[in-house]
Amino acid sequence: MLHSSPGGAGSGTAASARRLMSIGTVLNQLRDEFPEVTISKIRFLEAEGLVEPQRTPSGYRKFSPEDVERLGYILRMQRDHYLPLKVIREHLDALARGEGVPYPVVSPAPSGELLDVIDGLSGDAGATADGRTAARVGRAELLAAAEVGEGELAEWESYGLIGPAVDGAYDADAVTVAKLVADLGRFGLEPRHLRAVKAAAEREAGLVEQVVAPLRLHRNPQTRAHAEATAREIAALSVRLHAALVQCALRARPS
Template sequence: MQRNPSGGAGATGAAFADGKPMSIGAVLNVLRDEFPEVTISKIRFLEAEGLVEPQRTPSGYRKFTPADVQRLAGVLRLQRDHYLPLKVIREYLDAMERGEQVPLPAPAAPPARELVDGLEAWPDPAAEGATAARVGRAELLAAAEVEESDLADWEAYGLIAPVADGAYDVEAVTVAKLVAELGRFGLEPRHLRAIKASAEREAGLVEQIVAPLRRHRNPQTRAHAEATARELATLSVRLHAALLQAALRVR
């Protein structure tokens, strides 16, 4: 596993002047220059999925060579830029490692909509071919990199819930990732119920404003309702962030 798959070293290229193996913490610092959202858990997950094989010291600590870090960066680029699943990435890298001349797999559709101003956007129902995205339970667990027991706990506290057919709205992936990240700081599901309740109250306020527009016979008016809902939700997220920052400064 020694080949960079994605055209150059990127921001990681200047980090290997001495060529010495690196700890997982040092690798994290290098990768974050280009991938700010990467975590130690993510690196361990990629190792578990066979995307990288770091050396181990007699005490069990991971040691990553420069080639390992370049490979990790390549994996992250393929995920970020091409939305490729890990199985496809692994097969592509392994083929390159064997010296095979294989084309880069075609980009897939993004698994989740991009965040805009801190709010995950949803498709315009008036747009041609717009559909509600769904993921299965196994897909949710893999995308959020969590265990079955974690998801069951979150469901028990009402933080995540499947829809009627047992699948999950794609927003559940974002929720699961954020709940997992907060959990690493010691915040348990019971602590997050207040945030969920606040979000539901805000959604109720938005619904009061846009509900009359959504019931209108004119398609343009209904489309305006969805645009209004998006704008109100974005403003609500910004207000929440500003109020939280102000409260932390006071303390």
Template sequence: MTAHTPTSVEARSVPSSRRAGEVRRRGDELLSIGAVLTFLRDDFPEVTISKIRFLEAEGLVEPQRTPSGYRKFSPADVERLAYVLRMQRDHYLPLRVIREHLDAIERGEAPPALPAPEARPGPVEEADRELVAASGAAGGVRLGRAELLAAAEAGEGELAEWEAYGLIAPGPDGGYDGEALQVARLVAELGRYGLEPRHLRAMKAAADREVALVDQVVAPLRRHRNPQTRAHAETTARELATLSVRLHAAMVQAGLRVRPSGHA
């Protein structure tokens, strides 16, 4: 992939802010990653340097390198980054689809039509959907490390950091199940909003406490001599986990709703 001058189709899809316009006016001037971050944050306050590096690692932008290895971005590179960030923010498109859009634009073609806008589900509905997806996949999915990275649209460095903070761990065979995949996808998505693994340690600690609470309830059932009672313990554990996650989502939703305007 080479840097290119955005077509009219692409130009209409990127921010038209004062800073983006200033980037275009700079012509052939190359920018450091810090300068690119400053320009992009005018329209995408959540963007981080690690996010820009991730998009580079995924092949969505290829900045030039100085002899000492520093990244130098052209105005066209900045336009590409803005396009990717906008498609993620406004249309929730995965990187694979965004790459198809950019490839079409480079060929001088109109990108694929965008899906009709939909109302995003609330936190409780989102939690229900994630639980269903995880429980449906956990039994049959077994992914290797490379497969997990591809499915979560993450880089090796990110996965290593998630594991270092205890957010995700491979199984005894070194593979990952469907629940691990859901965790990876959610952690990656939170990362796109600037939340790093160190910020998520509190969530992991809260989850561990909830697991301990569920274990307290079902432990006597698991030790029971009756096989049917032991089987009921697993059903009870799943139901309690579902209720716990839904309660957490509802409390977050309620807390955000009553939060005073302008509260930091």
């Protein structure tokens, strides 16, 4: 049973103080049911006002069992019912007011394939034989997946960070980009800051295309199919190299 209290702040008793947990302990408890949850996710839910842990004089978060129960409830609504945070917050606020509100749902409910796309789990499994991603989502579904508003998405599109196909739908890669841009935005990185990342990605794509273009023009269909597999392999290696180079550059900077 979910408690209506928004968090453990102000409980004050000695017994409850002994039961308070660090964010690491909370993470370990939640991961039994939610393996993908991270400390950053918990902090984000706190920043959005969905949970209010206590703070020690040194500023460390301390979560009550009720906070952990609330976090589990929130994550369950996201995972099982595909609910954006705004809907979850409204539902929890209604519970806190003592209102007997029904469990919120989104209609139509997304298919299992769509949930895989939104959770970033589809990978190559969602790709067709020629390498294109089969799963596609609409604009409203993309907004819900990235937990952003129409204005933010329009701004991303104006900077060329994301865009729909000719039919107005978005593929799995677009969903991933949207979620990453949203996550970076919480650190103060705006779309204008990410234009350099976009330009670098386009240059890397150009390098891949130089390698596989001759294969794609080959008469042998097996060779053409091999071109797509080669492109994906080179792209994966390029991403790993990019990540390693960023880490090296950060380590080389004076602390």
